[in-house]
Ligand SMILES: O=C(O)CCC(=O)C(=O)O
């Protein structure tokens with residue numbers, strides 16, 4: 001029997017602390033990892049107050065004066081942190097219709113002379129001035145620390161679901177420096193004057209796991225199933241949407257599926273949609289091809305029982321098989337934010353865009 005999906009399963013995280021029902025959670029996780037690649041997680045241990053605080057801040061972050069946003073624009077940052085105005089980001093060569101702030105977990109600059117350029121990706125984020133949004137930075141860092149902790153717990157459970165020792169994926173995180181994870185606060189304005197309804201175009205996420213907090217009640221997020229149909233993933237209060245990135249798909253030999261997804265703009269005359277994704281990174285220096293997980297034959301067989309996926313609408317991050325993670329991530333950032341790349345990574349910019357600054361339809 002082959003498997004496809006027409007809705008996104010909901011997994012109850014509280015089962016993991018119930019000795020009677022933990023196995024049930026692991027079995028559900030195994031099914032979802034292999035056949036869907038997306039899940040809703042309810043009853044997570046991330047403190048409710050920390051989530052509520054950040055949901056409350058999200059719209060207010062976009063209400064700070066435009067000069068204050070421009071002061072921390074992403075073009076200032078070789079780490080690709082900061083503010084991107086509407087229509088500054090490309091996915092699949094088309095402009096996204098979203099306004100966003102990119103942040104990271106706390107981290108000093110890690111690049112040293114002689115290091116590869118991609119080590120410049122990690123460093124301090126740019127934050128809005130404290131008096132414009134008092135308490136925001138502390139609240140965001142507290143929230144990110146909670147999600148980071150959950151992300152490591154879920155990775156251990158995921159290893160168990162694939163019948164590996166629970167620390168089997170530790171080698172991707174445990175290096176000479178702590179891993180910096182990425183996050184965004186995103187605003188999707190409603191259709192009206194927008195150039196298209198592409199809130200964000202079809203794409204895969206890059207790293208291991210993404211934890212998405214849908215911070216307003218709007219629909220718009222869609223997930224592509226194995227036969228290529230777009231399935232709605234509307235907000236469910238009290239849950240995270242969790243999905244698998246290309247790095248995790250590659251290291252699990254395709255067992256854990258990275259699933260293509262996109263966001264459509266809210267309809268005309270609607271209010272804006274807000275979301276806060278957290279992207280779990282792995283060490284920049286690790287090449288995923290250099291670490292082979294000892295997956296057993298029984299588990300690998302489950303991959304064959306999955307329906308053959310049609311060609312997805314996204315093609316990015318195919319380079320994980322060959323290059324160090326940092327280089328793959330850097331290429332992804334350059335393609336999404338060519339203006340930042342032109343300023344800070346001119347050589348790589350030229351390689352990615354040999355015909356100059358991209359216009360719609362030219363990039364990937
Ligand atoms: O805003 C959302 O709901 C999803 C965003 C997303 O997929 C991304 O930024 O990678």
Ligand SMILES: [Fe+2]
Pocket residue numbers: 203204205210261
């Ligand atoms: Fe995404």
